[in-house]
Amino acid sequence: MAALTHDVFAVPELIELVASVADNKLFLGKRYAEWCTGAPALEAAVAAASMAQDEIGHARSLYPLLQDLAGRSEQTEPESRTQFVHVRGLSSTFQSWTDFVAANLLIDTALTILLESAQASSFEPLGQRARRILEEERLHWLHAEGWTRRLAAASPRLKLALSASISAAATDSKEILRSAVAELVERRVVNANTSMLGQKFEDRVNPVLRESGLLPL
Amino acid sequence: MWEVFARRKYDEPLYHLGTLAADDPDLAVVYARTIYNEFTWVEMVLYPRATCLPALRT
Numbered sequence: 001m002a003a004l005t006h007d008v009f010a011v012p013e014l015i016e017l018v019a020s021v022a023d024n025k026l027f028l029g030k031r032y033a034e035w036c037t038g039a040p041a042l043e044a045a046v047a048a049a050s051m052a053q054d055e056i057g058h059a060r061s062l063y064p065l066l067q068d069l070a071g072r073s074e075q076t077e078p079e080s081r082t083q084f085v086h087v088r089g090l091s092s093t094f095q096s097w098t099d100f101v102a103a104n105l106l107i108d109t110a111l112t113i114l115l116e117s118a119q120a121s122s123f124e125p126l127g128q129r130a131r132r133i134l135e136e137e138r139l140h141w142l143h144a145e146g147w148t149r150r151l152a153a154a155s156p157r158l159k160l161a162l163s164a165s166i167s168a169a170a171t172d173s174k175e176i177l178r179s180a181v182a183e184l185v186e187r188r189v190v191n192a193n194t195s196m197l198g199q200k201f202e203d204r205v206n207p208v209l210r211e212s213g214l215l216p217l
Numbered sequence: 218m219w220e221v222f223a224r225r226k227y228d229e230p231l232y233h234l235g236t237l238a239a240d241d242p243d244l245a246v247v248y249a250r251t252i253y254n255e256f257t258w259v260e261m262v263l264y265p266r267a268t269c270l271p272a273l274r275t
Contacts, residue, residue: 043237043248050251139247146244 009123010069014189017114017179018069018126019085022062024111024176026078027090028103029055034093035100044147048100051140055108058133065125087172098158101151102165103172105144105205110173112137113201114190117180122188145208152212163214170217174198219245220269221253223261231262 033052039045060078067076074080087107094100115134121127151162177197180190192200206216218238222231234253239245249263 041238043239043244043252047244047247047251050254139250142243143247146239146241146247150241150244 009187009189011183011187013179013181013183014123014187015066015069016085017184017189018062018065020176020179021111021114022059022066022078023084023086024090024107025055025062026059027084027086028107028111029053029057029059031090031094031103032100035097038097039100040097047143051104051143054136054140058129058136061129061133065129068125087175089169089172096161096165098151098162098165099168101144101147101162102169104140105148105208106166106169106173107176108137108140108144109205110176110201112141113197113204114177114180116200117190117192117197120188120191126189148208148214149212152214159213166209166214173201177201218266219249219263220266221249221261221263223253223256223258225256225258227259231260234261236266237263 029052032048032055036045036049036052039048063076063078063081070076075083089099089103089107094103112134115130115137118126118130119134121130148162152159177194180192180194180197182193184190185193202217209216218236220236221234223234224231234249237245237248237252239248245263249261253261
């Protein structure tokens with residue numbers, strides 16, 4: 001069964017998609033974890049720890065798929081992997097809580113939208129993991145919505161800072177959706193291309209931004 | 218401030234887990250689920266303490 005999976009699905013586009021989702025989730029989890037002791041409230045710190053654990057767990061569940069598709073090597077083992085494929089905004093610590101919230105709202109949601117497109121994937125191991133991951137992502141979305149509203153209403157200064165963090169994270173979130181290339185839609189690995197997912201992404205986040213008095217994407 | 222209740226089985230009563238601070242209902246849900254995650258609950262509810270009707274005060 002593993003050989004059949006490898007033969008049929010081991011195309012560079014799928015390997016890139018799995019690597020991108022796994023690596024971005026791993027680094028998003030690491031960035032969330034750095035705020036476990038720096039969040040503005042004890043409750044938010046616990047939520048940050050929980051979301052970090054979720055994201056790193058999601059990444060760990062995806063690396064075995066990378067091994068199935070690309071073969072076992074130092075670069076497909078999470079412990080020895082060095083050539084990560086993640087967006088720029090996750091390469092260093094979030095500078096502020098507004099960066100955390102912006103990544104939660106945009107980068108986390110872009111990964112969710114991408115996985116939603118793979119729920120009925122012809123590459124069933126990806127579909128299985130996507131369905132499981134999406135169950136846990138509901139709370140992450142609530143967290144992002146709640147904190148976006150809260151920060152935007154807190155003070156003009158915080159609203160401005162959040163707006164700047166959102167602008168920076170917007171580019172990264174759109175880059176994540178670029179993994180949904182036509183080849184993968186044709187193979188029914190995902191059910192929508194980058195452009196369609198981009199629209200879905202905007203339809204999800206823009207109402208929250210508008211409601212909070214922030215500029216839509 | 219929110220009061221959090223949960224139960225592990227449907228035939229058990231809800232019991233008080235504790236409290237949490239949140240000024241947004243969505244955040245209150247996230248915090249309740251992430252703070253009080255010691256069991257696999259079948260139901261969890263929370264309500265703002267300010268809406269509590271005191272039946273007795275000493």
